[in-house]
Amino acid sequence: MSSIPHDHVAGHDHAHDHRPSGIARWLTTTNHKDIGTMYLIFSFAMFLVGGCMALTIRAELFQPGLQVVHPEFFNSMTTLHGLIMVFGAIMPAAVGFANWMIPMLIGAPDMAFARMNNWSFWLLPPAAILLVTSLFVPGGAAAAGWTLYPPLTIQAGMGTDLTIFAVHIMGASSIMGSINIITTILNLRAPGMTLMKMPMFCWTWLITAYLLIAVMPVLAGAVTMLLTDRHFGTSFFNAAGGGDPVLFQHIFWFFGHPEVYIIILPAFGIISEIIPVFSRKPLFGYASMVYATAGIAILSFIVWAHHMFTTGMPLAGTLFFMYATMLIAVPTGVKVFNWLATMWKGAMTFETPMLFAVGFLFLFTMGGFTGLVLAIMPIDVQLQDTYYVVAHFHYVMVAGSLFAFFSGAYYWLPKWTGTMYDEKIGQLHFWTSFVTFNITFFPMHFLGLAGMPRRIPDYAQQFADWNLVASVGAFGFGLSQLIFLWAVIKCATGSGAKAPAKPWEGGTSLEWTLPSPAPYHTFETPPVVK
Amino acid sequence: MSAAQTGTTPHYYVPQPSHWPIVGSVALLLMGMGAAFWMNDVAAGRYMLGAGFIVLLVMLFGWFGTVIRESEGRLYGKQVDASFRWSMGWFIFSEVMFFAAFFGALFYVRNLSVPDLGSLGGKLVWPDFAAGWPSVGPYVKEQFTPMGAIGIPLLNTIILLTSGFTLTLAHHALKENNRGGLKFWLFCTVALGITFLGFQAYEYVHAYQDLNLKLTTGVYGSTFFMLTGFHGAHVTVGAIMLTVMLVRAIKGHFTPDHHFAFEAAAWYWHFVDVVWLLLFVLVYWL
Numbered sequence: 001m002s003s004i005p006h007d008h009v010a011g012h013d014h015a016h017d018h019r020p021s022g023i024a025r026w027l028t029t030t031n032h033k034d035i036g037t038m039y040l041i042f043s044f045a046m047f048l049v050g051g052c053m054a055l056t057i058r059a060e061l062f063q064p065g066l067q068v069v070h071p072e073f074f075n076s077m078t079t080l081h082g083l084i085m086v087f088g089a090i091m092p093a094a095v096g097f098a099n100w101m102i103p104m105l106i107g108a109p110d111m112a113f114a115r116m117n118n119w120s121f122w123l124l125p126p127a128a129i130l131l132v133t134s135l136f137v138p139g140g141a142a143a144a145g146w147t148l149y150p151p152l153t154i155q156a157g158m159g160t161d162l163t164i165f166a167v168h169i170m171g172a173s174s175i176m177g178s179i180n181i182i183t184t185i186l187n188l189r190a191p192g193m194t195l196m197k198m199p200m201f202c203w204t205w206l207i208t209a210y211l212l213i214a215v216m217p218v219l220a221g222a223v224t225m226l227l228t229d230r231h232f233g234t235s236f237f238n239a240a241g242g243g244d245p246v247l248f249q250h251i252f253w254f255f256g257h258p259e260v261y262i263i264i265l266p267a268f269g270i271i272s273e274i275i276p277v278f279s280r281k282p283l284f285g286y287a288s289m290v291y292a293t294a295g296i297a298i299l300s301f302i303v304w305a306h307h308m309f310t311t312g313m314p315l316a317g318t319l320f321f322m323y324a325t326m327l328i329a330v331p332t333g334v335k336v337f338n339w340l341a342t343m344w345k346g347a348m349t350f351e352t353p354m355l356f357a358v359g360f361l362f363l364f365t366m367g368g369f370t371g372l373v374l375a376i377m378p379i380d381v382q383l384q385d386t387y388y389v390v391a392h393f394h395y396v397m398v399a400g401s402l403f404a405f406f407s408g409a410y411y412w413l414p415k416w417t418g419t420m421y422d423e424k425i426g427q428l429h430f431w432t433s434f435v436t437f438n439i440t441f442f443p444m445h446f447l448g449l450a451g452m453p454r455r456i457p458d459y460a461q462q463f464a465d466w467n468l469v470a471s472v473g474a475f476g477f478g479l480s481q482l483i484f485l486w487a488v489i490k491c492a493t494g495s496g497a498k499a500p501a502k503p504w505e506g507g508t509s510l511e512w513t514l515p516s517p518a519p520y521h522t523f524e525t526p527p528v529v530k
Numbered sequence: 531m532s533a534a535q536t537g538t539t540p541h542y543y544v545p546q547p548s549h550w551p552i553v554g555s556v557a558l559l560l561m562g563m564g565a566a567f568w569m570n571d572v573a574a575g576r577y578m579l580g581a582g583f584i585v586l587l588v589m590l591f592g593w594f595g596t597v598i599r600e601s602e603g604r605l606y607g608k609q610v611d612a613s614f615r616w617s618m619g620w621f622i623f624s625e626v627m628f629f630a631a632f633f634g635a636l637f638y639v640r641n642l643s644v645p646d647l648g649s650l651g652g653k654l655v656w657p658d659f660a661a662g663w664p665s666v667g668p669y670v671k672e673q674f675t676p677m678g679a680i681g682i683p684l685l686n687t688i689i690l691l692t693s694g695f696t697l698t699l700a701h702h703a704l705k706e707n708n709r710g711g712l713k714f715w716l717f718c719t720v721a722l723g724i725t726f727l728g729f730q731a732y733e734y735v736h737a738y739q740d741l742n743l744k745l746t747t748g749v750y751g752s753t754f755f756m757l758t759g760f761h762g763a764h765v766t767v768g769a770i771m772l773t774v775m776l777v778r779a780i781k782g783h784f785t786p787d788h789h790f791a792f793e794a795a796a797w798y799w800h801f802v803d804v805v806w807l808l809l810f811v812l813v814y815w816l
Contacts, residue, residue: 188613218630242643
């Protein structure tokens with residue numbers, strides 16, 4: 001793309017820098033790299049918290065009967081696990097990548113609104129505090145599932161109110177973060193970096209940010225109606241007053257389905273950066289990738305009711321949402337085939353980032369296929385709220401988004417820390433994750449097809465074997481993530497080989513023109529892209 | 531650095547570390563937790579909520595004050611100005627989507643849930659219920675009078691439309707460097723906004739005292755008060771923004787080619803204006 005000398009960069013590093021030291025630096029920072037780091041650390045911490053909740057669930061489901069936790073608490077665990085993983089782990093991780101990488105990929109000095117960027121991050125800990133506090137209030141945490149359906153949500157205790165305010169705060173954080181990202185991409189690109197020359201990660205984030213701004217306010221509206229129904233006597237979701245609980249499902253999934261693409265599109269972007277580098281070929285079909293991403297985003301607004309096939313809907317509505325949902329397989333297929341074509345006849349090597357990228361490609365595609373199965377209304381009627389659904393969305397969210405984020409972390413850790421990660425540890429992390437992930441979630445397809453319902457702490461005897469397998473796999477998967485922590489700590493403490501400016505010979509984007517670790521301030525004078 | 535790079539793009543202004551964001555986070559934590567406690571009758575709740583609100587006000591004064599000083603110190607170039615324009619546009623889009631959720635709820639109850647409750651299935655549970663609009667649903671038995679469109683709502687429509695007009699006059703005056711005109715028309719806009727809010731408050735008192743129309747009056751009350759209430763809250767915020775602009779205009783801020791804060795407030799004001807027109811048609815009139 002461009003190769004300009006930047007000896008000027010290091011000189012600028014301490015020219016106008018009066019950053020405070022210690023904790024105050026992190027509380028007040030306006031630097032996109034500091035904020036990106038905080039996002040990523042927060043996200044991993046939440047990943048461990050949500051992971052412990054998942055392991056509580058798997059411990060209870062290890063065998064039939066009630067042995068580890070009270071059923072009410074089990075419901076709180078499924079609810080908080082979902083909320084924390086979606087809003088606390090995956091979305092902040094994606095924003096962390098955006099913060100670190102978008103300014104460096106487009107040659108900008110920082111994010112467009114550096115102070116607001118700080119606030120976007122520092123709103124997340126208060127939201128996490130509200131969610132975790134809710135475990136300790138009378139009545140316990142929200143227990144109606146992460147989808148917060150009424151009437152259950154209307155009847156629950158104070159924990160639900162704390163959850164509602166947490167959702168409001170996280171929504172504000174997402175909207176501010178998204179406005180920041182869109183503005184940065186549209187207004188701060190280096191001269192010569194046209195939109196269609198931008199790295200794919202910036203494109204996917206541009207479209208993700210648009211989705212976030214469009215749907216987070218809708219979620220805010222939905223939980224506000226829950227709040228007023230709970231405490232101020234409104235009747236939005238109360239049939240006796242002329243409302244309808246199904247109304248909540250419509251509003252929630254109008255947010256919820258674009259949310260699915262909010263979770264996966266940044267992951268697509270990371271994969272689109274990494275596969276070309278390790279195939280030593282440019283990305284196949286760049287323009288079609290852009291159009292496919294936009295196509296997915298547009299379609300995401302007209303498919304929400306496929307989450308509600310069993311709720312009751314006119315047949316015409318069902319058919320519309322079924323076909324519209326299946327249509328999404330077209331742009332998604334374009335992406336998958338483009339990645340395959342990128343690899344085709346490439347000089348491929350399989351370092352950890354590429355392993356996770358290929359693992360992503362394989363497992364995400366499987367998750368996509370089960371999604372297609374679930375889109376078929378008559379089949380969905382059978383599979384609604386079974387473990388088949390659980391298997392499906394963990395294939396796209398864990399083996400999809402999470403694997404892509406691991407891939408991106410190994411890929412950019414040398415640039416972030418200046419130290420190469422330990423390839424052996426990385427490969428160990430990949431293979432243990434890959435194997436235990438499948439041990440955990442593949443059997444859930446069988447359980448779901450056999451009719452095991454989700455969100456229930458106990459089950460019939462015939463489901464015992466595969467639940468046992470899944471629980472063993474889950475603990476293995478949980479432990480595997482400590483290997484990642486180990487790899488990152490080694491990089492962060494500088495124990496390992498020193499990373500060159502461009503550790504990957506196939507790397508072409510702007511961040512590889514900077515030294516490793518990247519200086520505190522980069523591209524204060526924009527580079528010129530040819 | 532090559533000569534070709536110099537002068538092509540001005541250096542982007544990246545602010546120094548700031549403590550205002552974390553102050554804002556503390557405020558929202560106090561408010562969120564305080565509100566949850568207060569709604570569940572925990573004594574400390576209202577104090578936390580109040581304290582959080584005060585901290586939020588301090589943060590808003592401090593943060594916006596900093597931005598105003600930076601702007602008046604001419605630290606913002608053309609590129610920063612473009613960033614502000616993009617961001618305000620996207621912020622207003624997010625507000626549009628927030629209102630869309632409530633308008634969507636109104637559409638749903640009027641066209642789907644209330645007719646459904648009056649259809650064959652609903653009749654099995656509530657045989658006496660006749661669907662129609664306005665409706666309080668089959669179980670709420672209160673008698674009430676719906677809010678008519680002619681009267682205060684029509685008057686408020688005229689007031690808000692006029693305020694949009696006077697605001698545009700203020701903007702033209704600013705661009706022609708006519709400071710007197712700017713202050714006069716801006717003052718008129720704020721006055722009209724406050725008049726609107728006064729009428730709205732009077733209408734609410736009238737609804738509660740004379741029409742027996744309350745927030746709890748079934749789904750009609752829910753949609754009526756939530757839609758007009760959130761709109762009123764946005765008018766309040768818009769009026770505060772315009773008041774700040776008026777104070778700044780009196781202090782001598784803004785030049786004919788450097789006044790995006792004014793324009794942003796104006797965009798916001800026109801946005802609440804458009805929302806009102808939709809409210810007038812969909813909530814009051816039809």
